[in-house]
Amino acid sequence: MKDIKGIFVLASLFLPLLSAGAFSAQDIAIQAGTILPISNAPIENGTILIKDGKIAALGQNVAVGADARIIDASGKFVMPGMIDAQSRLFVIDSELNESRSIAPELNILDGLDPFVKEAPEVAAQGVTAIYIAPGSRSLIGGSGAVLKLNGSMDVGKMLLKGDIAIKAAIGVSANNESSSLGRLANYSSIREALLETKLYMHNKEKYERELAEYNKKKAEYDKKKKANLAEKVDKPKRPARFRPNPTREVLAKVLSKEIPLQIEAHRVTDILNALSLADEFGFTLILDKCTEGYMVAEEIARRKATVILGPVSTSFIDMPSLEYRNHDIRNAAILSEKGIKLALGVSGRDGASSKFIALTAAMAVGSGMDRDMALRAVTLTPAEILGVADRIGSLDVGKDADIVILSGHPLDTFSQVEMVLIEGKTVFERKDQQ
Amino acid sequence: MKKRRFLSFLVILSICFCLTSSGGEAQVLAIRAGKIWTLTDGVITNGVIIVNNGKIKAVGENVDIPEGAKVLNMSDKNVMPGMIDAHCHIGLSLDILAEMDETVAAVAADMQILDAFNPQAEDVKKALRSGVTTILLAPGYRNPVGGQPAVVKLDTSKANDWVLKRTAGVEFSLMNQALMFDREPTSRTGLVALIKEELDHAKADKDGGFNLPREVLKRVVDANLPAYIWAHTVDEIASAMAIVDEYDLNAVLVAAGQGDEVADMIAKRNLPVIYLPLLLSSKDKDLKRAARIAGSGVKLAFSSMAPKTTLYDLRTSAILAAKYGLDKETALKSLTINAAEILGVADRLGSISEGKDADLVILNGDPLQLTSSVEMVIINGNIVYQRQGE
Numbered sequence: 001m002k003d004i005k006g007i008f009v010l011a012s013l014f015l016p017l018l019s020a021g022a023f024s025a026q027d028i029a030i031q032a033g034t035i036l037p038i039s040n041a042p043i044e045n046g047t048i049l050i051k052d053g054k055i056a057a058l059g060q061n062v063a064v065g066a067d068a069r070i071i072d073a074s075g076k077f078v079m080p081g082m083i084d085a086q087s088r089l090f091v092i093d094s095e096l097n098e099s100r101s102i103a104p105e106l107n108i109l110d111g112l113d114p115f116v117k118e119a120p121e122v123a124a125q126g127v128t129a130i131y132i133a134p135g136s137r138s139l140i141g142g143s144g145a146v147l148k149l150n151g152s153m154d155v156g157k158m159l160l161k162g163d164i165a166i167k168a169a170i171g172v173s174a175n176n177e178s179s180s181l182g183r184l185a186n187y188s189s190i191r192e193a194l195l196e197t198k199l200y201m202h203n204k205e206k207y208e209r210e211l212a213e214y215n216k217k218k219a220e221y222d223k224k225k226k227a228n229l230a231e232k233v234d235k236p237k238r239p240a241r242f243r244p245n246p247t248r249e250v251l252a253k254v255l256s257k258e259i260p261l262q263i264e265a266h267r268v269t270d271i272l273n274a275l276s277l278a279d280e281f282g283f284t285l286i287l288d289k290c291t292e293g294y295m296v297a298e299e300i301a302r303r304k305a306t307v308i309l310g311p312v313s314t315s316f317i318d319m320p321s322l323e324y325r326n327h328d329i330r331n332a333a334i335l336s337e338k339g340i341k342l343a344l345g346v347s348g349r350d351g352a353s354s355k356f357i358a359l360t361a362a363m364a365v366g367s368g369m370d371r372d373m374a375l376r377a378v379t380l381t382p383a384e385i386l387g388v389a390d391r392i393g394s395l396d397v398g399k400d401a402d403i404v405i406l407s408g409h410p411l412d413t414f415s416q417v418e419m420v421l422i423e424g425k426t427v428f429e430r431k432d433q434q
Numbered sequence: 435m436k437k438r439r440f441l442s443f444l445v446i447l448s449i450c451f452c453l454t455s456s457g458g459e460a461q462v463l464a465i466r467a468g469k470i471w472t473l474t475d476g477v478i479t480n481g482v483i484i485v486n487n488g489k490i491k492a493v494g495e496n497v498d499i500p501e502g503a504k505v506l507n508m509s510d511k512n513v514m515p516g517m518i519d520a521h522c523h524i525g526l527s528l529d530i531l532a533e534m535d536e537t538v539a540a541v542a543a544d545m546q547i548l549d550a551f552n553p554q555a556e557d558v559k560k561a562l563r564s565g566v567t568t569i570l571l572a573p574g575y576r577n578p579v580g581g582q583p584a585v586v587k588l589d590t591s592k593a594n595d596w597v598l599k600r601t602a603g604v605e606f607s608l609m610n611q612a613l614m615f616d617r618e619p620t621s622r623t624g625l626v627a628l629i630k631e632e633l634d635h636a637k638a639d640k641d642g643g644f645n646l647p648r649e650v651l652k653r654v655v656d657a658n659l660p661a662y663i664w665a666h667t668v669d670e671i672a673s674a675m676a677i678v679d680e681y682d683l684n685a686v687l688v689a690a691g692q693g694d695e696v697a698d699m700i701a702k703r704n705l706p707v708i709y710l711p712l713l714l715s716s717k718d719k720d721l722k723r724a725a726r727i728a729g730s731g732v733k734l735a736f737s738s739m740a741p742k743t744t745l746y747d748l749r750t751s752a753i754l755a756a757k758y759g760l761d762k763e764t765a766l767k768s769l770t771i772n773a774a775e776i777l778g779v780a781d782r783l784g785s786i787s788e789g790k791d792a793d794l795v796i797l798n799g800d801p802l803q804l805t806s807s808v809e810m811v812i813i814n815g816n817i818v819y820q821r822q823g824e
Binding site: 221329353365 | 471491571610696711713714716718738741742743744746747750753754802803805807
């Protein structure tokens with residue numbers, strides 16, 4: 001009797017815990033007409049099983065528990081959430097830069113306004129993640145971050161990954177009235193900063209080596225001194241103090257390939273200069289914008305540089321500068337045909353423009369890009385370039401359940417986004433017919 | 435000797451003339467098309483278009499191809515009429531703002547934009563690939579009474595044929611940008627007063643000597659010449675409508691960004707609208723406006739306002755308008771026949787029908803899909819653009 005009572009007490013203690021756990025982690029099963037995993041071939045009439053915000057299984061034969069919530073997406077298309085790799089959502093200033101030309105220690109996360117009205121409109125078009133980088137006014141302007149459009153008003157909760165890349169720009173400020181730096185000075189100033197960083201790294205290494213040596217000697221000295229007070233021992237000399245420099249520390253991470261250098265370059269000379277910097281210093285290069293890339297596609301392909309290209313049309317920006325003079329809508333098609341890893345960004349006139357990412361892909365197809373490559377260029381490829389492909393970009397087991405359900409193929413302009421999930425949570429659901 | 439030389443010159447000249455004219459007397463062209471979007475007569479599947487002498491001779495499912503005709507096999511393609519950009523500023527110069535307006539004088543009704551147009555400019559040649567075959571080449575919005583826009587075809591390679599209307603109307607601007615600090619008007623009230631004053635003078639027609647701007651404005655108040663009135667916000671549109679009412683003008687609204695908020699009033703006056711490019715805003719609210727204006731019965735045409743957006747994105751405007759609620763047929767008509775009607779060139783352009791100019795665009799898919807590309811452009815029966823690899 002006593003035992004039974006004990007069990008009852010125990011059970012009543014655990015029950016709410018158990019049920020609460022079960023409630024927060026209810027499995028979700030999306031039964032889809034067509035799944036576009038992006039990383040693999042499309043799956044007809046498949047199921048995606050979501051556990052704890054992650055994709056637990058997908059395929060035609062997925063066992064679904066009786067208590068799972070079923071989302072009926074039969075006849076619909078299901079794809080990974082799209083990524084705008086050239087977004088300025090949450091950015092208030094038209095350009096986020098310090099007045100200094102070399103400022104890599106700045107972090108874009110410190111300048112964002114999460115209370116932007118248009119963010120839900122962007123998510124409603126199937127965009128689940130955005131990459132925001134500093135502007136192009138500084139030669140080296142700070143680090144960018146990938147955020148999820150999960151509806152949070154807290155930058156920390158939206159953040160998927162910070163320190164994605166350090167943003168640099170060659171040639172852009174040559175057309176900027178607020179900067180006195182010409183095109184020539186752009187390249188050499190960035191090069192100088194990297195050379196100084198190299199020297200800094202060398203000095204720091206030397207200092208650390210000397211310090212280690214000193215510590216060793218000092219310990220010996222202390223020991224000897226303690227053991228034999230009579231013996232005369234030279235006291236080791238401490239190496240001169242080394243002042244850490246935040247600017248150089250950040251660029252050191254670039255040179256040691258911990259963080260890629262994302263260089264915005266539009267014109268052929270600037271693109272070639274970016275490539276030669278990468279050759280000289282061996283950092284991981286992301287070419288940003290790459291407006292005249294089609295003219296030197298072979299060079300870019302040979303160097304295996306990755307590209308975040310945008311805008312697909314100059315109509316997306318206000319008063320295109322002379323950097324865009326040779327903009328060609330076929331750029332994306334030409335670069336991707338050469339086998340260059342290429343993401344498409346909207347690069348729009350404002351934050352809400354990120355909603356045009358699917359249209360951007362469709363426009364790239366309209367100007368000759370392969371359909372599969374274009375879809376990949378707004379999902380998996382940006383995730384890979386930005387180093388977040390372990391979490392997002394495709395529908396694969398173990399990745400975040402950031403999923404878009406559409407009424408038709410994503411490249412069909414008239415397909416409607418029906419539902420958007422981020423880590424299994426519904427962030428948008430279309431209300432009936434408009 | 436001299437005479438003989440002259441005679442031989444004449445002979446050579448006439449031979450040349452014969453050659454060019456026989457060359458110009460183009461062979462009959464027959465286009466077999468998977469889908470023909472006639473715009474006035476529905477969609478014809480697996481049809482044929484016969485082109486002779488730059489004009490459409492016949493179109494339909496059961497059309498005989500005359501012997502000796504050059505046949506273009508487009509049986510898996512879509513054919514639509516050449517698109518019309520109802521407001522743009524291409525072919526001027528790199529520093530376009532300097533050439534769009536006369537910033538010193540407020541009244542410039544005698545200015546003809548064609549005088550600043552370079553038909554050989556690079557952007558004109560590039561624009562051909564977009565599928566736009568005719569444009570309203572227009573001055574900007576910084577003159578209260580601006581210059582005269584022109585209707586031109588983009589096949590500017592031939593000497594004469596590309597100017598459809600040297601004077602398509604007179605531009606007026608009620609936009610903020612028409613105000614300047616260094617010349618009158620400097621205020622909204624002054625702007626409206628100035629326009630009215632100019633129209634009053636033209637109406638009174640006091641024979642006070644030769645005044646070129648007034649001669650032109652006389653035709654506007656007589657409603658012989660349309661007034662293209664720039665107005666973006668609700669209050670600017672209201673001012674425009676007040677002027678139209680007072681002088682009984684034959685008017686077209688240009689830009690009309692907030693036109694949906696007074697769409698019924700625009701519709702009541704039968705004012706057509708040349709709508710601004712949809713890509714200028716990314717907010718859902720703005721993207722839905724074109725559909726709302728057209729939904730109230732207002733006749734709509736699209737514009738690229740190039741270089742604000744490119745001519746390639748004229749079609750994008752129609753597609754976005756349709757995505758955000760405009761019915762697809764109206765969207766296509768706004769790119770073609772409706773634009774032709776608004777610009778007063780529907781007798782020659784805007785649909786694929788017998789007797790009209792053979793200005794055609796061939797696409798590899800539905801014209802309202804962004805994934806479809808323009809593969810061939812034909813103006814006056816001549817192939818002026820063909821995509822590489824096609």
